[in-house]
Amino acid sequence: MMKDLNGTGMAPDGSLAQMQQTDIVIIGGGLAGVSAATALSRRGYDTTLISARDQHPPDFRAEKLGQAQMELLRQVGLDATASAQMTAFDGVWLYRFGRRVEQGGAREYGSDYADLVNALRRALPAEVRSVVAKVTEIDCGPDRQHIILSDGQSFKCRLVIVATGLGDTIRKKIGVDKQVVSPAHSLCCGFDLARARNDFPFPSLVWTGERFDDRISYLTLFPIGDKVRANLFVYRDFAEEWTRRFRADPRAGLREVMPNLERTFGPIEVVGPVITRPIDLVRVSNPQRDGVVLVGDAFCVVCPITGTGIDKALTDVDRLCNVHIPRWFESPGMPLAKIAQYYADPVKVARDESAMKMSLDSKSIKTDPSIYWGLRRLRSRTLGQARYAMKRLLTRRESSTA
Numbered sequence: 001m002m003k004d005l006n007g008t009g010m011a012p013d014g015s016l017a018q019m020q021q022t023d024i025v026i027i028g029g030g031l032a033g034v035s036a037a038t039a040l041s042r043r044g045y046d047t048t049l050i051s052a053r054d055q056h057p058p059d060f061r062a063e064k065l066g067q068a069q070m071e072l073l074r075q076v077g078l079d080a081t082a083s084a085q086m087t088a089f090d091g092v093w094l095y096r097f098g099r100r101v102e103q104g105g106a107r108e109y110g111s112d113y114a115d116l117v118n119a120l121r122r123a124l125p126a127e128v129r130s131v132v133a134k135v136t137e138i139d140c141g142p143d144r145q146h147i148i149l150s151d152g153q154s155f156k157c158r159l160v161i162v163a164t165g166l167g168d169t170i171r172k173k174i175g176v177d178k179q180v181v182s183p184a185h186s187l188c189c190g191f192d193l194a195r196a197r198n199d200f201p202f203p204s205l206v207w208t209g210e211r212f213d214d215r216i217s218y219l220t221l222f223p224i225g226d227k228v229r230a231n232l233f234v235y236r237d238f239a240e241e242w243t244r245r246f247r248a249d250p251r252a253g254l255r256e257v258m259p260n261l262e263r264t265f266g267p268i269e270v271v272g273p274v275i276t277r278p279i280d281l282v283r284v285s286n287p288q289r290d291g292v293v294l295v296g297d298a299f300c301v302v303c304p305i306t307g308t309g310i311d312k313a314l315t316d317v318d319r320l321c322n323v324h325i326p327r328w329f330e331s332p333g334m335p336l337a338k339i340a341q342y343y344a345d346p347v348k349v350a351r352d353e354s355a356m357k358m359s360l361d362s363k364s365i366k367t368d369p370s371i372y373w374g375l376r377r378l379r380s381r382t383l384g385q386a387r388y389a390m391k392r393l394l395t396r397r398e399s400s401t402a
């Protein structure tokens with residue numbers, strides 16, 4: 001018989017909650033949750049995925065993935081589904097201070113985030129029990145975990161994985177606090193261009209801010225289907241006048257901070273709305289609890305400018321599902337001592353720490369007026385110019401000897 005979670009033995013609607021047994025309950029059907037459900041089911045665990053909605057809602061989040069992230073998706077068996085849904089393109093032209101400095105050839109992929117997550121959801125193994133409901137009660141302990149849902153269903157399991165992204169409800173229910181490491185750290189703007197993909201000479205573009213005072217990190221243009229998608233990353237506040245003006249007239253806003261962009265590639269007209277997302281850097285403090293682990297953005301949010309959020313989420317899933325859970329399930333119980341191994345995993349710790357450090361350093365090098373960061377800027381610029389000059393020389397030599 002189920003543990004009497006709400007003191008009545010009843011579901012919130014008054015009906016008798018029916019207890020179901022499963023090995024693992026995952027709460028949150030975003031990229032981390034769906035990847036974990038797929039990986040665990042393929043390993044033979046009885047897996048239940050609880051999502052707040054039947055579809056991941058339209059959401060401006062990661063829209064570009066590289067080969068490293070595709071490799072992490074491969075490790076959880078999702079690379080084929082992901083690449084079938086995404087638009088592949090080969091290479092990026094990198095511009096600094098209005099000049100082309102690099103022309104890479106590596107394959108990358110563009111997609112609307114919700115479309116990607118929903119494609120991965122549709123490809124969930126049939127064995128995954130997928131439930132759309134809200135968690136109303138959660139009770140975790142060193143042996144068994146109990147969950148009651150808004151539709152009256154209840155589950156008893158060995159482990160709960162919290163993959164609820166920025167959602168706070170479950171984190172609060174299990175008593176884990178969050179710490180805002182850097183409030184209003186950056187701002188991401190997403191919009192579509194009027195011109196089609198074939199109208200530009202590059203496969204994709206990264207154009208960095210041209211002046212220090214503008215607090216612009218970079219603009220990236222890349223294809224999703226036939227259209228060209230733009231992500232602009234800036235160190236500005238959602239409420240400031242610059243942001244209001246940019247949203248009202250993005251073409252004029254781009255001309256102001258990137259005057260050489262239109263001179264190089266012609267008119268950059270924007271169609272549709274400019275979606276803006278302010279970013280706080282966040283990590284949870286003291287997350288170790290019996291029977292429950294946090295993954296992805298539910299554990300830690302880093303700056304999208306670094307392009308490390310997906311890496312971090314998939315590293316969590318890979319280490320948890322492919323290394324720790326198989327060991328934990330060899331013996332009874334799910335006490336804190338087991339859970340602590342995941343949070344101390346050297347691969348996870350290194351990935352989280354480097355993503356957070358990169359998030360903080362990337363802002364300082366673009367905006368911090370101190371002498372230390374001024375010197376770092378000078379060094380980065382000088383080394384960068386020397387590296388690009390060397391590359392140009394080698395390319396010229398290669399083409400003259402060919």
Ligand SMILES: Cc1cc2nc3c(=O)[nH]c(=O)nc-3n(C[C@H](O)[C@H](O)[C@H](O)COP(=O)(O)OP(=O)(O)OC[C@H]3O[C@@H](n4cnc5c(N)ncnc54)[C@H](O)[C@@H]3O)c2cc1C
Pocket residue numbers: 027028029030031032033050051052053056060061062063064133134135163164165166167168169170188277295296297298304306307308309310311313
């Ligand atoms: C604007 C922007 C741009 C970004 N760009 C990049 C990029 O270029 N590269 C990169 O690597 N990363 C980028 N990121 C970060 C990346 O998108 C995230 O790190 C990653 O998507 C996190 O995945 P997740 O599964 O942890 O969270 P999510 O994908 O947010 O999934 C959380 C899920 O949990 C559900 N949920 C929430 N609460 C509950 C609840 N109580 N019960 C049930 N379900 C619940 C939500 O509905 C959602 O489906 C970007 C982020 C933003 C905001």
